[in-house]
Amino acid sequence: MQMNSSNSISRTVIWLMSIISGLVVANNYYNQPLLALIADDLHVSESAASKISVLTQVGYALGLLLIVPLGDKFFRKKLILIDLFLVFGSLLWMTFADQLWMLYTASLLIGATSVIPQLFVPIAAELSSDKEKSSNIGLVMSGLLLGILLSRFIGGIVGDIWGWRTMFGIAAGLMIIVWLAIYKMLPELQPNFKGTYQELMRSVAHLARTQPVLRLASFRGAMAFGSMCALFTTLVFHMEKPPFNAGSSIVGSFGLAGAVGALAAAKVGKLQKFMDLNRIIFYSLLIVLGSWAFTYFAGETYWGLIIGVILVDLGVQSGHIMNQTNYFLIKSNAVNRLNTVYMVSYFIGGSLGTWLASIAWQYAQWDGVCFVGAGFGLLALIAHLLFSKKGNNIS
Structure with a gap:
């Protein structure tokens, strides 16, 4: 499959x-509706099982x-x-x-190796x-988001x-098919950095220090994703109790509700x-906060949780x-490194949201989780209102 030109990518x-x-x-997400099953199977506590989710995100x-x-x-491509x-071996x-301890280690490795979508996003950006x-x-991103949401549904069933x-x-088997598809169809791109790995990593830190637009985007993304992870990690524990008494397949099916929100989001561009980028982000963060009103x-x-899930997604x-x-x-030609700064922040936010929500669940159950989720959304909104105008000059 070839590129049409130096600045074009085929559909x-x-x-x-x-x-x-x-x-x-x-x-990375099959484990979320399965945590209660894993806890039962290995005779461990819910909070010990929820560390599987945290370690995957870390x-x-x-x-x-x-x-x-x-x-x-x-x-x-190589x-x-x-x-x-490595993904196949970890699965x-x-x-x-x-x-x-084996599940913890395997989860950490699954998370570390399942980063291929974040090599694809810069390819799409660079060649568009x-x-x-x-x-x-x-x-x-819509493929990536549907993967996140449907994985919970499929994993639960x-x-x-x-x-x-x-x-x-099953996931390990799918990776063999993916390998063959990439080998056959993905075009090759020339690397654009000639230095050592150490210099490469230093340049990542330099971008984080010198690009205010990137820093603000990274913080907003981290807080918003932390908010969403707080909901999805603890939903399975909330719903296995009265009044729901629901199994993992019901909890996983909430991924389908989230898919509605994710598909709508794909059209946001x-x-x-009609409006500038910062205004769209402002409304997006208001929707995240609004979702917690329904969730709380x-x-x-069921209807409250479904609306909450659709809106947060x-x-x-x-x-x-x-x-x-x-x-x-x-x-900048450092597209992968720009994406690294943002996505590392994003998943640190997700890990933090998951971890704090599991602590909140232990001490304050659902009310505590809602407090954590809404708090993350509020921090993102405050940062956006304070810094979006200052960081708006793209350099």
């Missing part, structure tokens, strides 16, 4: 990257920091194919692990015209019927015809796409 390749992004990122942040910048230094072998270990940038990023291990075995006040009803993903569009407008 087929964009769709391929979108589908594969969904399949790979799903590896692993993802590490992979983003250590692997994604290599996309500027090495041939990306890097992706090697990484997929296989998760499938057969029978002790908690400014006019097509947000729509192509949106398409790759497979876990209920065949047990939690089967889900990771079109709003730039109607949290004992719509708000978080709309803001995410606009954040990425914002920093990819910075005139």
Whole structure:
């Protein structure tokens, strides 16, 4: 599959990257509706099982920091194919692990290696015209978001019927198909960084220090994603209690509700015809905060949780796409490194949201979780209102 020109990417390749992004990122989220099953199977507490989710996100942040910048230094296709072998091995270990420390280690490795979508997003940004940038990023992101949301739904159903291990075995098999598709169809891109790995990592830190647009986008993204993770990590514990008494497949099906929000968010780039980017981000963050009103006040009803899930996904993903569009407008060939700064921050925020929500659940149950989630959304909104005008000059 060839590029049409130096600044053009075929629709087929964009769709391929979108589908594969969904399949790979799903590896990080299958565990969320399965945590109660894993806790029962290994006879451990809910909070011990929820560390699987935290470690997967910590692993993802590490992979983003250590692997994604290599996309500027090495041939990306080769890097992706090697990484997929590691994803496959990690999933296989998760499938057969029978002790908690093994699950923790395998989860950390699954997170660290499932970063391929974050090598795709810069490819889409780099090879798109400014006019097509947000729509192509949106398409790759919609695949990624559907992967996140549907993985919870599929993971819950497979876990209920065949047990939690089967889900990771199926995921390992899917990675073989993904490897073949990338080998056959993904174009090769020349690396654009000639220095050492140490210099590469120093330049990541330099971008974080010198680009206010990138810093603000990173903080907003981290807080919004932390808010969403607070909800999804503890939802399974909330819903296995009265009045719901629901199993993992019901909890996983909330991923379908989130998919409605995610698909709507993929179209957010079109709003730039009517309003500027910062205003779209402002409304996105208001939607995140609004979602917690439903989740808190109607949290004992199915309709309240469904609306909460749709809104939190719509708000978080709309803001995410606009954040990425914002920093990819910075005139720089360091696209993978820009993306590294943002996505590492994003998943540190997610890990923090997951961790604080599991502590809040232990001490204050659902009310505590809602306080954590709304707090993260509020911090993102305050930062946006204080700094978006200052950091608006793209340099």
